[in-house]
Amino acid sequence: MFDFRLLFPDAVVFALLLGSLLGWRLPKVRAGIGLITCYGLIAAAGLQLGNLFTATGEASRGGWLMLDGYAGLVRLVILVASAAVAALAGDHLQAHPARARFYTWLLLATSGALVLPAAADWAVLALSLEVMAIGASLLIGWDRSSQGSLESRLRAEAAFKSYMPSAAATILLLFGVSWLFGLTGTITLAETGGKLLDLGTTTHPPMLLAVLLVLGGLSCKALLVPFQAWVMDASEGSTPAALAFALTVPVVSTFAVLARVLPGALMMARDLWAPALVLMALVAMGLGSLHAIAQARMTRMMAGAAIAQAGFLALALIACAHPDAAPEARSGLLVALAAYAASTLGAFAAIAALAEGTGETSVVAYRGLARRHPWLVGALALCLLSLCGLPPLAGFWGKVLVFKAVIGYAYLSQAYALVWLVVVAALQSALAAYYYMRAPRLSLEKVAPTLPAFEVRPAAIAVAAGAVALLVLFFLVPDALWQLALKA
Template sequence: MPVVELVRPEWGLIVPELILLGTIVVVLAGDLILPRRQHSALTWVALAGLALSLLSNLTIDWDAGQSTFNGMFKADYFSLFINIVVGLAGILSVMISSSYVEGAEEPGGLPLPEYLALLLFSILGTMLVGAAGDLLMIFLGIEMGSLAVYALTGFARRRTTSLEGALKYFLLGAFATAILIYGMAWTYGATGTTALDEIAARLRPVITGEGGIEASLLLALLLLAIGLGFKIAAVPFHMWTPDAYQGAPTPVSGYMSVVPKVAGFAAMARVLVQALGPLSDSWLTLIAILALATMVYGNVVAIAQRDVKRMLGYSSIGHTGYILVGLAAYSGMSADDRSVSSVLFYLFSYAFMNIGAFGVVTWLQARGLGVTLDDFRGLAARSPLAALAMTVFMLSLMGLPPLLGFYAKYYVILAAVQVGLIWLAVAVVVMSAVSAFFYLRVVAVMYFNEPVGDWKTQRTPLLGTGLALMAIGTLVFGLLSSPLLDLAQKWVQAFGVA
């Protein structure tokens, strides 16, 4: 009778996740213990927990490339970078949420402890996806994050547009989840394992053999691409995006435009590159076509939008296309491959500029204005600093140097050119030029139109600080982009994934 050896988990490798889980428990306990008028203190608890989780990454030896829980959890440079991105995105999201959740922007108000707990659960799920070494861990992480975001989308429960967006997101999300788990089941059936490294090891003899690729593998690949395509809002799996972004509370729109996208791309990198890398000849063309269709559709349709939240929703679809270009540039032949590192760097950049853009919309709502283009009229005369911050975010999303967004696009273009995808690199440049129309339109309205509507005085110190940090970060990290890209590249160099 075989003896099963029990391996003791390396708890030190999951310290960031444990700190975040503890923060969730404290926030929920605070909801029970503290009176409602003192719930604002939980915002600082959430910020402290996220900061400690972020700093705790320094306690882990990332060079060792360790794993625990029988290989299901990996502590490598890929998971480190994902932890950094979602940790910063979480801190910035909490900062721009504070005044909105505690204020009167939504009828009846929003319960702060539940809001923070759901936000933290979503971040925890994304961190698990980034560290996943198994298909089951990827599925659990994605669903933990998705269920929390479904609830956050409909958090403004007295507003029908919020409930409509949440319902559409949930129903399509459930359908996509079924497809994703079906693809994982086919992968397991074809390879006999759910461990990512084992899947790759068992696929290599199949690829080098003379029998060709089994139809079951191609079906599994297609199902996985569809399921993950929904999670990142790639065309034609984007139908939920504009309504969900428009209906959700504005800080949630900013958050869901970044962190769920990080989870989706982390899963795509783990599944397609790490597990299905030997099948890259079968999925690279599909990803390239998705990238082109997504960036074209998102940018062209955004031109017609006058609701800024909806415009940023279509803009988010366009940026998904840009990030897919980096993934489509995967070569799998040398440690100099820049595909995955360009994707990670773009996700880092996107967190600052897109959460910042939604943060300015939140700032306007706190002062009694709406979310349409007309509400931005004359903002420079009313608040020069807010207008300057929005200008920085718009120009960065457009890709103007030396801002962070320029280098994000530059690196995905460089990765595409490196593998000969010149047509895709040209498409990024052309679509960036198209996007200039709707980004610069916001800037023009702020600086060249007279103010309209009532304006109320409102102090939002945490929100203002968050906007300042994001605007400064968009400039500073653009100038210091090389060390960040090198950190993202270490996963490939250390473990030979490429």
């Protein structure tokens, strides 16, 4: 019998979403909507954590949902990340008259992101992906209170440029799914894999078209080429909290569903999607690094760096192309995604604190800041070092496990030339240290800060400190996260 406790986190998020709609009209609800959303998401994360250890019933529901340990761990990361974004936004939006809209779109995107890694058929996958994409785009352009201003126009443009590639990617996904349905006669992921195996060939032109369309459709929110350019435009007009969400939750959710679909439903077509992913990963790492190096603002630098990080994460998907390497590759991907989300959110806590206090997001604004806010700069530096994959932080284990999975895949498939992917990714990580460390390096200069004094809000301190604590903890005790990932 299906264990309905597995759906309790979704019920909490849906209740919060309905409550946020009341905040659009009721001032009393609007006044506390930030705290309600943050604590509600923390409660949902607590329920999800409990489900990982106590759920004993069936994880499948009607063939359209698979709430197994794998989906549960991803959903936990999503809920914690969404709660962190809600906390960061709460500091900035305390007196904003339209703040309920922010939380409505945040919860809408979160609800889609929660279902996506648990999708067991193509219809649920496409629907949850579109709900997440719509919510994330609306979140980027949520504030239209200053109509006609430059800031409002930039925000509207960012939302538009975020949604249009997402809509195009969804069209490609649905087109690919329609071809797969024509080939297999089913929309269930598990049955799709079996029916493709019965076809006995991967050179069928419709199969080639279907696989490439599905991969392209899912690449948008994973920040992989050819639909990655929207994130640079989103960084131009969105608030730091909204951008932090766009760079974490959709990325985690989409990579998680890719790691379920590719070695599952599309394993028979691995000779088609694995080479495509090699090219996508290389282009993403190179293009993302070039974007990040050229930026003068921290938000745009983080957006470009996120594209490069997506290229690295795609290496784990490539390793999923061998049945014997797929379990370890998927577990390594989960560890890398958790470390990436914690590192990015911790860095954005510091970026949001400076942006709220001074209105500045430029890299040069950090010059001499360590003299005034050493703990904030220290947290920023540690989170950025984790993104580089350096110890003593969890990002190190994320890099190691993904590299290990790729090397294992190269050995098992006797494609030894693929080891050079690890070399390229290691060189990219070394290059990343250059653009990630620009702001911390400037903050250590022995000059008086050029910006006025500002107070760091408690929520930013809590998110930054929590992120650093998790990164250090999972470096020192990696087995805790690794065993959860392996059981998933």
